Amino acid sequence: MRHLILFATFGTVLAFLCALGFWQLHRAEAKRVRYDTFTARLNEAALGLDLIERHTPAAEYLWRRTDVTGRYLETQVVVDNRILRGQAGYEVLTPFVSLGGRAVLINRGWVPMGGRRNHVPEIPVPQDEITISGFFGPEPVVGIELPGASSAAERLSPRLIRIQRPVIREIGDLLGRELWPALIYVKAGAAGALTVDFSPPGDGSARHTAYAVQWFSMAAILAVIGLWNLRRRGRGADA
Numbered sequence: 001m002r003h004l005i006l007f008a009t010f011g012t013v014l015a016f017l018c019a020l021g022f023w024q025l026h027r028a029e030a031k032r033v034r035y036d037t038f039t040a041r042l043n044e045a046a047l048g049l050d051l052i053e054r055h056t057p058a059a060e061y062l063w064r065r066t067d068v069t070g071r072y073l074e075t076q077v078v079v080d081n082r083i084l085r086g087q088a089g090y091e092v093l094t095p096f097v098s099l100g101g102r103a104v105l106i107n108r109g110w111v112p113m114g115g116r117r118n119h120v121p122e123i124p125v126p127q128d129e130i131t132i133s134g135f136f137g138p139e140p141v142v143g144i145e146l147p148g149a150s151s152a153a154e155r156l157s158p159r160l161i162r163i164q165r166p167v168i169r170e171i172g173d174l175l176g177r178e179l180w181p182a183l184i185y186v187k188a189g190a191a192g193a194l195t196v197d198f199s200p201p202g203d204g205s206a207r208h209t210a211y212a213v214q215w216f217s218m219a220a221i222l223a224v225i226g227l228w229n230l231r232r233r234g235r236g237a238d239a
Contacts, residue, residue, distance in 0.1 A: 014222055021215035028208035038063045042135065049180065050100030058182040062136050066184060069131040070098040072106070072192060076123055077153075077161045077171055079140060084197060088113045091140055092123055092194055093166060093183070095175060096132070104180035105168060106132065107140065109194035120156045126192045134186040137198075139166045 041063040049068040052061060078090035089112040093105045111121050142165050153174055154162040161174060172179040188196040 014219055017215050017219035017222065021212045021219065024208045024212035024215060028206075028212065031208065041065075046133070047136075049098050049102055049104060049184075058136070058138075062138060062182060065133070065135050067131055067133050068096070068098050068104070068184065069129065070096055071129050072096050072125045072127075073103075073175075074125055075159050075161070075175060076125065077105075077163055077166070077174070078111075078121070078123075078156075079142070079166050080162055080164050081142070082110060082140075084110045084195065090121065090162070091166075093171065094125060094192065095177065095179065096184070102180055103172075103177045105171065105183045106134070106192065107137070107183050107185045107198075108192050109186065109188075109196040109198075111194055120160060123160070123194070130191040132184070132186055132190045132192060134184045134190060136182045137185045139168060139183065142166070 041061075042065060044064060046065040046067050047061055049066055073095040075095065077093040079093065080090060082089055082091040089110050091110055092108045094108055095103055096106045097103050111123055113119065114121050152164075156162050163171070163174075168179050168181055168183070185198050186193045186196060
């Protein structure tokens with residue numbers, strides 16, 4: 001009975017290690033597909049915001065380049081705790097209304113915090129009708145995601161709101177507007193751009209492949225130890 005329990009435990013652990021290895025390989029493949037999609041879409045022709053069917057899933061046009069003409073609105077949203085080159089600051093999201101009447105958040109880049117939490121940064125907003133260039137993307141990723149962090153917003157001034165977690169739907173509720181379900185990240189030098197240092201999604205598959213090799217190596221070592229023990233017990237039984 002004891003040998004049966006040991007054999008079952010050995011088999012379970014071996015299967016678990018192999019499952020972890022295959023899971024990491026699956027994640028590596030998902031990262032490769034994401035990166036291939038990103039690079040392919042950035043190389044496609046620019047897609048106008050007003051030309052997209054309203055109910056088109058955002059996943060179908062994320063990372064596509066775009067040019068959109070319209071006006072910035074005055075109320076802005078800043079995402080807290082955004083570090084750039086070791087300096088604390090904010091990521092600035094400014095709503096923009098296209099000529100077709102669609103409201104979309106423009107990620108204009110980064111500004112320094114200014115040293116104190118109660119300091120209200122001066123963030124200029126272009127007033128004229130302009131055309132901006134950039135690409136469609138999801139909400140910025142934050143380190144800690146707390147439910148309702150957008151709704152628990154701080155109004156730093158009548159035209160400036162500070163949030164912890166950027167969720168488009170919640171920001172739309174704050175602004176009292178229906179927002180397009182993807183952001184536009186402006187390219188450096190575009191009208192209204194601030195300090196632009198966006199990091200597009202990298203491949204990232206090599207790390208998961210390395211993890212998979214580690215798990216499969218551990219499984220192989222365990223298998224060798226198990227076979228060695230079985231062979232030793234077999235020799236003992238023969239003796």
